[in-house]
Amino acid sequence: MSRSFIRRLCGAATAAVLLGAFTVATPAQATSSNNAVKKLTKQVTLGGVSRHLVAFQAIASLSGGNRASGLPGYDRSADYVAALAKLAGYKVTRQPFSFTYCEDTGSSFRQIAPTPTTYVDQTDYDVLDCAGNGTANGEVVPVDVNLTPPRDSTSGCEASDFGPEVAGKIAIMQRGAAPGATCGFGLKVQNAEAAGAIGAIIFNQGNGTPEANPDRYGLFLGTLGGPVGIPAVSVSYETGAALVAAAQAGTVTMEISVDAISETRDTTNVIAESRWGDPNEVVMAGAHLDSEPDTAGINDNGTGSAAILEVALQMAKFKTKNKVRFAWWGAEESNLVGSTYYVANLPQAERDKIALYLNFDMIGSPNYTFGVYDGDDSAGTGAPAGPPGSAEIEAVFEGFFASRGEATAAADFTGRSDYGPFIAAGVGIPAGGLFTGAEVLKTPADVALWGGVAGAQYDPCYHDPCDSLTPERNGADAELYRQLRREYKLLGNVNTFALETNSDAIATAVATFAYDTSAIPPRTAAASARTAVAAPAAQDTHGSWLH
Template sequence: MVSRSLRRRLGGIAAAAVLLGAFVVAGPAQATSSGNGVRQLTKAVTLGGVLRHLTALQVIASHNGGNRGSGLPGFDASADYVATLMRLAGYRVTRQPFQFNFCEDTASSFAQNAPAPITYVDQQDYDVMTCSGGGTATGAVVPVDLQLTTPNASTSGCEAADFAGVAGNIALLQRGTCPFGQKVANAEAAGAIGAIVMNQGNTTGADRQDLFLGTLGTPVGIPAISISYPQGVAFAGTPGLNVTVSAETIAEVRNTENVIAESRYGNPDEVVMVGAHLDSVPGGAGINDNGSGSAGILEVALQMRNFKTKNKVRFAWWGAEEANLVGSTFYVNGLSAEEHAKIALYLNFDMIGSPNYQFGVYDGDNSAGEGAGPGPAGSAQIEAVFEAYFASQHQATAASDFTGRSDYGPFIATGIPAGGLFTGAEVDKTAADVALWGGIAGQPYDPCYHDPCDSLTPERNGADAAVYAQLRRVYHLFGNVNTFAIDKNADAVATAVATFAHDTSSIPPRAPVAAALAAAAAAPAPAQTAQGDWIG
């Protein structure tokens, strides 16, 4: 029975979705041995089951201001939905509360005053950085230690000595080396009244050339915006440049939580951990980012409720990922050395249904040789399980770098092997990608990434109608989710979870982790700062 208070929080239709899920969970099922668990679990996880959860998450968002962001009612209702179904399925559910810096911008403007007046468009020409300060700043633009020639090895704004002449003006900073928050905080300390952070330009890829969404992590006291690399180069080359930056922002400490559910069966000293972040950005429903991963692991968990696994399986739905991996970091930093050592591996699923998808598998062995190095020992073995599954489906895969952009970050930073799936975000699909997976070259893997149109009605919520019409001609979409991609990925999730729930012998033992845990508790994980595309 769903309580009246829960019905009120979820809204009538979403409460019906909870009841539907409860009905499915309550259906007759026999306890299953682990011998044929991989095949049985993969068969039990269906596209329809995953889409049912996506529908519920959309209804929750629609009843709560159009979003499911941590610190907002839509996230609380999402957590209720997941926790209720997992309890009904017989899991031991823990709701782990924590506090985080809630940041949101409600209005902004950006204009050039001299040498000629130009008005710029929000989310097209610039973006307000998450945790920007509020207010209006008008002043001259002062470039800060920019590196505009190859290889663009920027340390702009990382040292206090960079800021000569910035006081009373607006600092033009370049992405690279240290976190965005450090750059802007240094600018503020040097007396800057505003900050503009340009992309780095160290590669020709869209992620280092185009407009990007940057997260400062901790609130600052001056307005801060991001711009593309070409726009930054143009600003740096404009004599007498004077601009006005204005932002209306909210920055305060709020409460949120992680939802953690542990299986009834399995060795408690050998834990297979499976996670996805449950929160959306405050500006949308987050159906792909990360309703897709949350729904995928939820359906896998519900279908394996009666599997008698050899190892304990622990599912986690993280809060405040969009605020800098706060929930997963809080969880990992709170583990004792003994509990940390019990986690054999971590599987992460963040965006597994991108409409213009790739089949990305985290590059545990660094075979692609790009970006970050390999994951901790055991990560290569996790990658191999996913690769074997996709090979059995005659599907190509791409090596997805451990950039630190998702919740595996604090796990790998403390030595826990990790792996998972990623169908792509704001980076454009290439012609080579199209040859492998179809779709549209020159458009992002997710054209609605971090936008209101990441919903079950993307065109109604502002998506480019022409782009989505073209996508629908080559793919079957369920809102902003590609049904083929999420179906295959949900089966891949089931395959990996069932494989390791039965046998973790391929994962090598770890060295003692007390020192790593102490270091992680004292400072943000390196993957969150040096590598994270959102924060550095």
């Protein structure tokens, strides 16, 4: 971290938070791993984690309001993490890589005819990440959509879906893919562009039921995985179905306008490794450090990054049996680029040394749920079980929450975050972790378990500028946050109870496996060849990011 940057923080009265003295654990007794687990869990406090959130907010405030990879706020965040980890005694490395930086700096979406309608960004529609720059004005043409329940859809997945009538028009496609197949949003839009479409709309699939599968009905956020040449947006099932019905009954004219940036930029992962422990038995914990370009990312993912940083600092003097490696990933919001790059560039011999990977992405959502990744697929929904050993990781987390008298929800292994490259086909590293929810709406059943506001998102500021320590000042719904504060104690856009509880769960799990991985079965070739989860390039992040 540069001296000039530190001086700026001092001027903002935050240097004491950023670089102030921190306490570290005294060496744990090697004869009692249970004592070490309890000791570390006690030493990881809400105050310790929160000071890193204050640091991240200060960095964002001095960096254009964000901490996005490819921008100064991310580099400063990485400097902060690396400096503290190195000071604590870890071996710290910075792994550089390049990625495609995409950002939309402005947009509009409206129906010109037959019913003039102006849609609201991030309420009625969202620009698909890496959409093309420009304006598309034309007739809407439905492409192989299916509005009949169960609404199985491969809309736009094959070039043959597009007839000559698409040329010069706006293609409207439905989310979905054939069972076992990979068909990302990017492929749909690329096929539409190749067929001559001037713009694209992708609407949610509408499969399942709104109550059981709200993520398949509402507005979703997504990325195309790489630049395309036409503007493209996503909308909810309801909005999309209405446009399709109107287009099938007559002529619908829409206009999509996107101001977008798409270019190659450089960033880094930050890796901190303990100086003792068995180098052939590595326990990894990771969180993505980057935010979206228009937000400080205090919950997403300041919370996960801050928690594992504090765990690392407090664990620094614990002489663990196994080597512990902490990772702060870059460019997760650009489709898991940092973690994918890391795994892809590890020689097989080094992959084999990683006993397990723990992932923490959004662990303090204001309207939270206590999600634990469903390692054994006991919920029987969505993606299948994780690689062998994932169930044993889940059991450690479940045991922790049971000891606190807290209910948990099964978080599906969809590849939504940086565990994706670790569990992917051909890798097969067991994984687990925690997730308190993003854009999905909280249900009355959720409220019965964890309180909160039904009908509101788990994180009402997900990917919005209000994901900060001052959410209302940055555009949050003031009445909703008044409701949340009447029930919970919030630190900006963070639920302090969820954050504190999950930070303790992280400390418990990391310490447990740092001393004993005997519960994790040895990996076999069959485990490494797991094919239930698609390769990293086809994963999605935070709610249907790629497909």
